[in-house]
Amino acid sequence: MCIRDRYHTPKNLAAALSVEASELLEIFQWLTPEESARVMEDPGTAHRVTDEVADVLAYLLQLCEVLGVDPLPALAAKIDRNEHRFPAGRSRRESP
Numbered sequence: 001m002c003i004r005d006r007y008h009t010p011k012n013l014a015a016a017l018s019v020e021a022s023e024l025l026e027i028f029q030w031l032t033p034e035e036s037a038r039v040m041e042d043p044g045t046a047h048r049v050t051d052e053v054a055d056v057l058a059y060l061l062q063l064c065e066v067l068g069v070d071p072l073p074a075l076a077a078k079i080d081r082n083e084h085r086f087p088a089g090r091s092r093r094e095s096p
Contacts, residue, residue, distance in 0.1 A: 024052035
């Protein structure tokens with residue numbers, strides 16, 4: 001077993017993904033909605049956001065690889081299920 005296989009288990013990758021997503025969230029934690037919409041205007045903050053997005057994506061893609069999940073068809077299927085469950089134009093009160 002290669003060292004990568006020993007540490008890149010689904011559990012470890014999911015945990016790392018969660019940590020990286022939390023680091024992305026930390027950037028926005030105390031911002032108002034208006035400030036968060038302008039976060040990419042500051043070069044330093046934009047760089048941090050870009051780095052954390054890359055980290056989240058890297059761990060998500062590694063997790064998909066380990067689990068044998070093709071992420072784009074999985075996303076398309078999820079969007080289809082959500083459109084069926086929550087049709088556009090219906091209020092929350094009308095949802096099943």
